[in-house]
Amino acid sequence: MNLKQYLDIAPEVKAAVDAGKPVVALESTILSHGMPYPENLTFAAEIERIIRAAGAVPATMAIIDGRMKVGLSAGELELMCRGEGVTKVSRRDLPILLAQGGTGATTVASTMILASLAGIRVFATGGIGGVHRGAETSMDISADLQELAHTPVAVVCAGAKMILDIGLTLEYLETMGVPVLGFNTDDFPAFYCRKSGFGVDYNAPTALDVARVAKTKWDLGLAGGMLIGNPVPEEYAMDFNEMSAIIDKALASAAEAGVRGKNITPYLLAHIVEYTGGRSLATNIQLAYNNARVAAAIAVELAKL
Numbered sequence: 001m002n003l004k005q006y007l008d009i010a011p012e013v014k015a016a017v018d019a020g021k022p023v024v025a026l027e028s029t030i031l032s033h034g035m036p037y038p039e040n041l042t043f044a045a046e047i048e049r050i051i052r053a054a055g056a057v058p059a060t061m062a063i064i065d066g067r068m069k070v071g072l073s074a075g076e077l078e079l080m081c082r083g084e085g086v087t088k089v090s091r092r093d094l095p096i097l098l099a100q101g102g103t104g105a106t107t108v109a110s111t112m113i114l115a116s117l118a119g120i121r122v123f124a125t126g127g128i129g130g131v132h133r134g135a136e137t138s139m140d141i142s143a144d145l146q147e148l149a150h151t152p153v154a155v156v157c158a159g160a161k162m163i164l165d166i167g168l169t170l171e172y173l174e175t176m177g178v179p180v181l182g183f184n185t186d187d188f189p190a191f192y193c194r195k196s197g198f199g200v201d202y203n204a205p206t207a208l209d210v211a212r213v214a215k216t217k218w219d220l221g222l223a224g225g226m227l228i229g230n231p232v233p234e235e236y237a238m239d240f241n242e243m244s245a246i247i248d249k250a251l252a253s254a255a256e257a258g259v260r261g262k263n264i265t266p267y268l269l270a271h272i273v274e275y276t277g278g279r280s281l282a283t284n285i286q287l288a289y290n291n292a293r294v295a296a297a298i299a300v301e302l303a304k305l
């Protein structure tokens with residue numbers, strides 16, 4: 001294995017990892033395929049600032065000109081946010097992009113891969129991919145779930161969007177042996193809403209509790225990651241019934257347009273923003289900031305254990 005051939009770790013990130021200091025991974029699909037420009041540019045800078053303010057080093061991941069990038073410059077963040085010619089890169093796309101010298105945004109799955117290669121154990125995102133509604137016929141199950149089963153990174157999210165079948169997503173994670181913790185909640189959150197109606201395995205009231213579970217899991221040699229569901233702050237939460245109706249409308253539109261495969265998630269995200277007149281974007285941004293704060297606190301505690 002000749003990793004160095006493909007991997008560029010920003011000097012600040014490398015120094016922090018080598019010194020055992022807290023580092024938080026961030027994905028770039030949320031920038032290129034999850035939020036409009038230029039709101040995503042402000043977001044990309046602010047989420048990194050929040051992680052620094054909480055005492056950790058941010059490391060946004062991407063594939064640029066066939067290289068795996070861990071930690072992006074301002075210019076590289078801008079490239080991801082503009083999103084021109086930037087494809088969506090999950091696990092199966094990674095070798096192809098690297099071989100072709102392409103540029104792509106990393107999903108939760110590929111961000112976990114890059115984080116793990118760089119020695120980063122904590123990752124903040126918005127929402128994870130999961131088992132799609134109707135997966136019993138479409139077989140559309142995000143590679144994010146398999147990655148959580150195999151790659152040792154703790155992922156802080158605001159739950160999963162109701163574009164997914166949240167109950168089946170949690171069943172799949174159970175089968176794959178992935179611990180699902182609620183950050184100070186008994187309910188797995190539903191992204192825009194604080195509750196999905198499905199419970200978590202454990203309510204972890206503090207960052208230290210999460211860090212202890214993560215350390216113990218990895219001390220035991222149990223492969224794979226963990227999922228931490230962190231509910232959107234109350235003041236930014238959206239109405240469950242309103243969002244259910246909007247998501248149903250987006251799903252119907254996708255079915256009518258015949259959208260499938262890797263394009264379905266970006267399609268649904270863009271339509272949800274459109275149908276809520278941008279209100280969902282504000283919620284999306286705030287819940288991701290909140291996840292960054294919690295992920296940084298977990299990384300800080302983990303570094304002390």
Ligand code: PSU
Pocket residue numbers: 027029030033034090106107108109126127128129130141142143144161191261262263265269
């Ligand atoms: N869900 C969201 N926002 C996102 C994504 C999912 O609410 O931005 C992105 C993440 O990068 C996630 C990816 O890893 O979509 C999942 O895509 P797929 O379902 O094609 O695996």
Ligand code: MN
Pocket residue numbers: 140141142143261262
């Ligand atoms: Mn899919």
